[in-house]
Amino acid sequence: MLGYTVFQKILPPSLIRDLRQASDRAKAIAREQSGPQVQRLQPVVSYDLDQQPFIDYANLPPLVDAIAKVLTPRHRHGDRDHFGILFEPADMPYCTPWHRDWRDNAAGLPLSMWDEVFSDINHFNQINCALYEDSSTWFVLGSHLRRDLPAEIERFPDRPIPSVDLDGKSAEEREPLCLEYCRSMPGAVQLHLEAGDFALYRNTLWHLGNYVPYRKRATLHDSAWTPEFEAWYKKARTESSKRREAGFGMENPNLNATNKAASTPV
Numbered sequence: 001m002l003g004y005t006v007f008q009k010i011l012p013p014s015l016i017r018d019l020r021q022a023s024d025r026a027k028a029i030a031r032e033q034s035g036p037q038v039q040r041l042q043p044v045v046s047y048d049l050d051q052q053p054f055i056d057y058a059n060l061p062p063l064v065d066a067i068a069k070v071l072t073p074r075h076r077h078g079d080r081d082h083f084g085i086l087f088e089p090a091d092m093p094y095c096t097p098w099h100r101d102w103r104d105n106a107a108g109l110p111l112s113m114w115d116e117v118f119s120d121i122n123h124f125n126q127i128n129c130a131l132y133e134d135s136s137t138w139f140v141l142g143s144h145l146r147r148d149l150p151a152e153i154e155r156f157p158d159r160p161i162p163s164v165d166l167d168g169k170s171a172e173e174r175e176p177l178c179l180e181y182c183r184s185m186p187g188a189v190q191l192h193l194e195a196g197d198f199a200l201y202r203n204t205l206w207h208l209g210n211y212v213p214y215r216k217r218a219t220l221h222d223s224a225w226t227p228e229f230e231a232w233y234k235k236a237r238t239e240s241s242k243r244r245e246a247g248f249g250m251e252n253p254n255l256n257a258t259n260k261a262a263s264t265p266v
Contacts, residue, residue: 001142001145002141002142003139003141003142003143003144003145003201003202003205004139004191004199004201004202004205005200005201006191006193006197006198006199006200006202007063007066007197007198008194008196008197009196009197010060010062010063010066010197010198011057011060011107011129011195011196011198012060012061012196013196015053015057015060015223015266016131016196018050018052018053018056019054019057019131019218019220020131020132020218021050021053022044022049022050022053022082023051023085023087023131023177023218024218025048025050026041026044026047026049026087026218027041027085027087027218028050029041029047029049030087031090032179033188035128035236036090036091037089037090037091037092037094038087038089039065039086039087039088039089039094039209039211040045040084040085040086040087040221041084041085041087041249042082042083042084042085042207043080043081043082043083043084044080044084044085045080046255051080053213054080054083055078055080057078057082057129057220058076058077058078058079059078063077063198064077065194066198067200067224068208069079069240070200071121071125071200071224072121072226074122074226074227075224075226075227076078076123076223076224076225076226077127077222077223077224078128078222079222079223079225081222082222082223082225083127083134083220083222083223084220084221085145085218085219085220085221086089086128086136086209086216086217086218086219086220086221087215087218088211088212088213088215088216088217089108089188089211089212089213091171091213092166092174092213093166093171093175093178093210093211093212094166094178094210094211095178095181095182095208095210095211096209096210097160097161097162097163097166097208097209098155098156098161098162098181098185098206098207099161099206099207099208100118100143100203100204100205100206100207101124101126101203101204101207102114102204102236103118103204103253104156104159104161104250106159106236106240106250107160107240107244107248107249108239108240108241108242108243108244108248108249108250109236109240109249109251110239110243110251111242111251111253113153113232113235113236113239115150115242118204119144119145119204120228122176122228122229123226123228123229124144124202124203124204124209124222124224124229125201125202125203125223125229125234126200126201126202126203126221126222126241127198127199127200127201127220127221127222127223127224128179128191128193128198128199128201128219128220128221128222129197129198129199129219129220129222130151130193130194130195130196130197130198130218130219131195131196131218131220132195132200132216132217132218132219133192133194133195133215134192134217134219135191135192135194135215136209136210136211136217136219137190137191137199137208137209138143138182138185138188138189138190138191138207138208138210139191139201139205139206140152140185140186140187140188140189140205140207141187141205142205142207143187143204143205143206144202144204144205145156148253149186149252151186152185152186152206153254155185155186156254157183157254158252158254159249159250159251159252159253159254160250163181164177164178164180164181165177165204165215166178170243171213175212179210179212181196181210182208182210183218184214185206185208188206189234194199198199200224206233
């Protein structure tokens with residue numbers, strides 16, 4: 001009912017060690033390619049990394065069993081063609097906008113495609129597996145089961161959802177601004193993970209990430225895939241790309257009382 005489950009300390013210490021070593025290399029590659037503020041490297045299979053720890057993570061029996069019991073035996077994690085690693089920014093605090101995945105961060109996607117499957121357990125199951133303590137993620141619990149509440153619509157009436165204005169701000173100014181933005185969403189709560197914890201959550205929840213440079217982060221960012229979601233994902237990427245080329249922007253779920261969006265180019 002909350003929209004997330006945490007498998008506490010499910011990674012064994014030896015695997016945490018191996019994954020940390022691989023993540024250190026991944027962070028160096030990411031920053032070399034994209035600068036000090038980059039916060040992910042994805043997919044892991046595309047880079048010069050020791051892949052064995054990721055294979056061991058994908059095949060870890062207690063983890064496979066836990067996902068099968070919470071979801072179904074058809075859900076699989078650890079697909080190296082998709083998942084990545086999330087890092088802390090090197091220099092400056094930063095937070096993402098509040099969003100529901102594939103609705104508020106996917107320009108061009110017809111919201112009818114999201115509406116059809118947003119509550120289907122075969123779709124939209126995301127994973128944060130922490131290799132160090134991680135309190136970066138914020139949720140609105142239970143929001144995956146419903147449409148937006150009036151207070152949420154009032155907070156973010158337009159699309160794209162605005163992020164916090166950090167231009168020209170120092171690190172010390174950015175941090176409280178980001179925290180204030182996180183807390184501005186009605187019902188927001190912070191998720192706290194310890195090293196070796198595995199959070200499985202519905203990414204149709206309202207959520208965001210809030211990051212500071214002084215707190216080391218290496219978190220595997222993964223999904224629990226099914227054939228249905230893989231087919232939907234491929235279709236959604238193709239459709240959103242085609243519609244963006246045709247001049248369509250991000251549809252707004254708040255345009256009428258039934259939470260359906262208009263389909264007009266911008």
